[in-house]
Amino acid sequence: MCMCERIGLQQEVIEKVLAFDKAFSYDSVKDEMDQLLNFQAANEARIRLKGKLGEDQNGIKILTCMVKCLERTYDQYSKLGISEQIFIDTMNCFPRFIAEHKASYGTYGFDRDWWTIRQIGMKLFRIGELEYELTYEDEEKVTSIHIPSNARLTSENCKISYVNSQKFIETYYPEYKESRYICQSWLLSPALKELLPSTSNIIGFQEAFEVSEWNKEEDDFVEWVFKKKYDDYKELPEDSSLQRNMKKHLLNGGFVGAAFGQLQKNPWC
Incomplete structure (x- = not known):
């Protein structure tokens, strides 16, 4: 199961995430993505990452990078023995925020990257x-x-x-x-x-x-x-x-x- 499906992203969003993932080279943002996993450095890294990604109207680029980071967060959950259910419940914030964006503006979008560094960095759990x-x-x-x-x-x-x-x-x-x-x-x-x-x-x-x-x-x-x-x-x-x-x-x-x-x-x- 890919991470998009594991955390319950909407199918329309999954297609856009996978398309960007396939076309994007992560080498240019490796340092920033590494630091997203360190909560103390994550916010500054997030700002730099968004600068490198450039225009990102619906937030698909930053969402894709964060979903990519969740693969390592998931590994940390597993090493500590934290249940998969808590991981899924916690990371369900991503599809929830996307659904809230649609309810407000009529289209799927992701604009809570400033908040989800907490979940990626294992500082917040549902x-x-x-x-x-x-x-x-x-x-x-x-x-x-x-x-x-x-x-x-x-x-x-x-x-x-x-x-x-x-x-x-x-x-x-x-x-x-x-x-x-x-x-x-x-x-x-x-x-x-x-x-x-x-x-x-x-x-x-x-x-x-x-x-x-x-x-x-x-x-x-x-x-x-x-x-x-x-x-x-x-x-x-x-x-x-x-x-x-x-x-x-x-x-x-x-x-x-x-x-x-x-x-x-x-x-x-």
Whole structure:
């Protein structure tokens, strides 16, 4: 099975990736691709790589190079004994991001290369419904929780994911065993308590965190809730109750933003 199929890329995208792969000589970008596997150097390498690749309207060139790198990432997973299912679930971010691009702009495209260096460099793993990034905050090791757009945030799913993440970290990254779990997301915004019923899975998710900061000016939530950025909130779609409630809230001068929180003990019980 080729890597494109293993991670579930869309067939139309696979054809474009394989065509570029066949025609491209990787010798000119060997150093940059080697460094994509080293997270500390990956971002600068990614920028240099994109410069060498030149015009890349739909991101197929950088996607192909990253998929090529995943062959070595897969080898590292195998050497450590990390399951193939975690590899597949983690790297499913690639087809997910491509599908989100199509939902926003009408065509398949890849524009999240700035983010997927985390998956390639084995700093971020999807375990069940949630993703866990092994990182630092003020030089302290922390485990940062990320919420994929297709996550089903029931309390049971979140609890299972959290418990399994603890086992995963203890087994493969024991230096993070005692790390705090943190999260920064629009899903933790206190404003959502006014926009969603108390029975909402989102409210249940955020109640597991002790929120300490709320950046009301952050606007990334627009792209997640409404599928793309809008300069004029009057143009926001109203296809769901959350969209309708949030649009009304924003037009009335309200804020959503993003909040930072720390996971409490025994979450989602």
